Amino acid sequence: MASSKINSAHGNSHKLSDLHKKVRIVGKIRGLLESEAKSTDGSSSPWISVQKSSDCVTILCKDQTSSSSKDYKLDYCYEQHQDIPEIFSREVKPLVSRIFDGFNASVIAYGARGSGKTHTIQGSCEKPGLAALAMAEILSSCEETGRVVKISCYEVYHDHVYDLLERKEQEVLVWEDRGRIQLKGLSQVHVKSISEFNRLYFNEYDQYKPSQKIVNEIVRRSHKGLIIYVFSRDKDSNISVVGKLNFVDLAGYEDTKRMSIDIPQLLEIPRINKSLYAVENVVRALNANERHVPFRDTKLTRMLQDSIGGASQALMITCLNPTFCQDSIHVISWASRSFQAANLTCQDSAKKAKSSAMIMGLSSPPASRAQSLSASMKNLGGSLYYSGGKKTTNMPHGMKERNVLPVVRPTLKSSQESTTLSTAKSMEVLTLDEERCLQSVTNTKEPFTPKQDLCTQDDVEFNRKPMTDLEGREVENSPADLERSPPISAKLREIANALKAFSTPIPLSIKTPNPDNIRNNHVCKDLIESLTPGVPVDLRVDEWESAKAGTPGETFKTHSCGLKKSLVQEYLKFLNSASKEELKEIKGIGEKRANYILEFREESPEPFKNLEDLKEIGLSSKQINGIMRQIAGQLFS
Numbered sequence: 001m002a003s004s005k006i007n008s009a010h011g012n013s014h015k016l017s018d019l020h021k022k023v024r025i026v027g028k029i030r031g032l033l034e035s036e037a038k039s040t041d042g043s044s045s046p047w048i049s050v051q052k053s054s055d056c057v058t059i060l061c062k063d064q065t066s067s068s069s070k071d072y073k074l075d076y077c078y079e080q081h082q083d084i085p086e087i088f089s090r091e092v093k094p095l096v097s098r099i100f101d102g103f104n105a106s107v108i109a110y111g112a113r114g115s116g117k118t119h120t121i122q123g124s125c126e127k128p129g130l131a132a133l134a135m136a137e138i139l140s141s142c143e144e145t146g147r148v149v150k151i152s153c154y155e156v157y158h159d160h161v162y163d164l165l166e167r168k169e170q171e172v173l174v175w176e177d178r179g180r181i182q183l184k185g186l187s188q189v190h191v192k193s194i195s196e197f198n199r200l201y202f203n204e205y206d207q208y209k210p211s212q213k214i215v216n217e218i219v220r221r222s223h224k225g226l227i228i229y230v231f232s233r234d235k236d237s238n239i240s241v242v243g244k245l246n247f248v249d250l251a252g253y254e255d256t257k258r259m260s261i262d263i264p265q266l267l268e269i270p271r272i273n274k275s276l277y278a279v280e281n282v283v284r285a286l287n288a289n290e291r292h293v294p295f296r297d298t299k300l301t302r303m304l305q306d307s308i309g310g311a312s313q314a315l316m317i318t319c320l321n322p323t324f325c326q327d328s329i330h331v332i333s334w335a336s337r338s339f340q341a342a343n344l345t346c347q348d349s350a351k352k353a354k355s356s357a358m359i360m361g362l363s364s365p366p367a368s369r370a371q372s373l374s375a376s377m378k379n380l381g382g383s384l385y386y387s388g389g390k391k392t393t394n395m396p397h398g399m400k401e402r403n404v405l406p407v408v409r410p411t412l413k414s415s416q417e418s419t420t421l422s423t424a425k426s427m428e429v430l431t432l433d434e435e436r437c438l439q440s441v442t443n444t445k446e447p448f449t450p451k452q453d454l455c456t457q458d459d460v461e462f463n464r465k466p467m468t469d470l471e472g473r474e475v476e477n478s479p480a481d482l483e484r485s486p487p488i489s490a491k492l493r494e495i496a497n498a499l500k501a502f503s504t505p506i507p508l509s510i511k512t513p514n515p516d517n518i519r520n521n522h523v524c525k526d527l528i529e530s531l532t533p534g535v536p537v538d539l540r541v542d543e544w545e546s547a548k549a550g551t552p553g554e555t556f557k558t559h560s561c562g563l564k565k566s567l568v569q570e571y572l573k574f575l576n577s578a579s580k581e582e583l584k585e586i587k588g589i590g591e592k593r594a595n596y597i598l599e600f601r602e603e604s605p606e607p608f609k610n611l612e613d614l615k616e617i618g619l620s621s622k623q624i625n626g627i628m629r630q631i632a633g634q635l636f637s
């Protein structure tokens with residue numbers, strides 16, 4: 001049964017076993033360019049060949065540097081003569097139909113430079129790629145059903161996200177709200193026709209240059225993404241859902257070791273490769289069914305979190321050069337490892353399912369499976385949806401909302417379905433804001449820009465009002481407010497006291513660095529002993545740095561730097577350990593951010609390792625600097 005087809009219209013591309021896979025991995029060998037056709041005499045390139053079998057393909061690559069051959073397995077591989085419309089109808093069309101049901105999906109093109117990623121995803125007006133074909137399909141269906149379609153386009157450059165449809169000073173912030181990824185500051189544009197889409201996608205998208213100009217545009221390489229949102233409402237139940245289809249054209253993989261490249265590229269390529277490894281790691285972890293999926297490693301993987309994990313389905317297209325390309329070997333070997341990880345997982349779960357059926361003496365009939373699914377949903381707190389303007393939830397008090405699948409749609413039929421669904425995050429139910437958006441769009445038929453600010457009132461307050469005292473309270477707060485939370489006050493006061501020790505004439509015991517230690521480059525932990533008792537601040541100053549700093553000015557600078565680091569460390573330590581109530585006492589942290597922080601801490605015990613990590617909770621660089629300045633300023637008030 002594992003190999004029975006679920007969609008005969010799509011040939012052998014989708015099988016029941018594929019439903020276990022989070023990410024389906026296919027190859028696409030690019031068509032020959034004119035120049036390549038001339039040099040290879042028009043014959044198909046000899047370095048790569050494909051053998052197809054019923055459930056996978058084997059790609060044979062001849063490494064022309066070592067004259068060795070190696071074979072790699074993938075779910076499928078499209079050869080040179082198989083073009084984009086074929087990939088669309090076999091691979092992407094089944095994902096499109098799920099979007100209408102409120103699921104999310106992703107199509108990601110990965111490959112060496114010049115392997116045809118942009119051609120595959122974006123294409124051109126004349127030869128549309130997968131994204132444009134999907135859009136045409138979605139729009140034609142939405143015309144009949146009255147669904148609303150919007151798009152966002154973005155670029156990820158050096159782990160910063162920029163809006164490609166609307167010029168903005170601010171980069172896009174990526175954060176998570178109860179299992180949903182929020183892209184704060186990314187515009188969504190209502191699209192009603194394919195010509196509108198083409199104008200946006202092929203003209204504005206391509207002409208756009210982010211406001212943060214990069215010095216050397218020639219070497220600028222980035223990941224580009226398109227998100228298609230489909231807003232639907234079920235007439236019978238009045239449930240409103242939004243499904244997202246992501247298309248990502250990743251920057252090309254290039255191995256720096258083998259290349260004679262200039263300095264700007266030397267800086268650029270490792271960064272790009274690092275972000276590609278992050279995508280690889282996520283896909284491999286998902287297919288291997290690992291407990292921890294490193295979504296949080298980069299902005300891009302974070303952005304895709306609700307569209308390739310959980311109940312979402314993803315397609316990874318490994319683009320391959322038709323002429324010999326060492327980088328394509330790296331790409332395909334990675335793709336093959338991810339494919340095999342998925343297969344091992346599938347075999348494993350099939351074995352487990354078989355053995356548990358044997359233990360029970362029968363295999364579950366579909367009805368009982370559906371029942372157990374609904375039971376497991378109940379265990380998860382039942383359905384949570386926004387219906388007819390009224391929020392309905394059966395969730396027991398204290399249950400984590402982010403793990404709850406809003407509406408039961410038992411499309412996954414395996415022994416694993418409850419676990420798969422329990423981690424599903426993709427199917428989204430509209431929030432109140434989005435509900436209003438949908439109504440407004442449906443009623444007015446006008447281009448619509450949704451409310452972008454998804455902060456809670458507390459968070460908004462932070463953006464508007466100046467921060468005040470060190471204890472996280474506004475000066476003008478009510479007396480009742482002023483009496484709140486001694487623990488946080490005490491903790492921050494401790495830090496402040498420790499640091500004040502450096503700005504007061506309290507005698508400090510300064511030890512001269514031991515020359516032996518300097519030679520061994522040891523870190524001196526007791527260079528400065530604060531006489532304020534019981535203050536757990538580790539005021540480390542690198543002894544070597546300290547010794548190097550000869551003049552009083554240099555010494556002062558070095559020590560100040562150490563103090564700054566200590567203050568930051570203490571603040572991060574606080575965020576990594578404080579209770580929710582304590583966190584909420586800090587300016588800029590409202591109910592929502594406090595919840596994020598606690599959720600992050602559940603995923604990893606010390607999620608905040610440096611100030612950059614605070615962007616994960618939706619703080620901008622400016623806000624982070626503001627907080628630190630305020631804390632430091634309080635020391636002298």
Ligand SMILES: Nc1ncnc2c1ncn2[C@@H]1O[C@H](COP(=O)(O)OP(=O)(O)OP(=O)(O)O)[C@@H](O)[C@H]1O
Binds near residue numbers: 030032114116251253
């Ligand atoms: N299937 C195809 N048939 C013919 N030509 C193709 C095909 N795919 C891509 N090309 C051509 O190959 C060249 C490189 O393609 P493309 O720009 O899509 O590669 P890429 O992988 O996106 O490159 P980069 O990594 O630099 O972004 C382009 O000139 C494109 O028109």
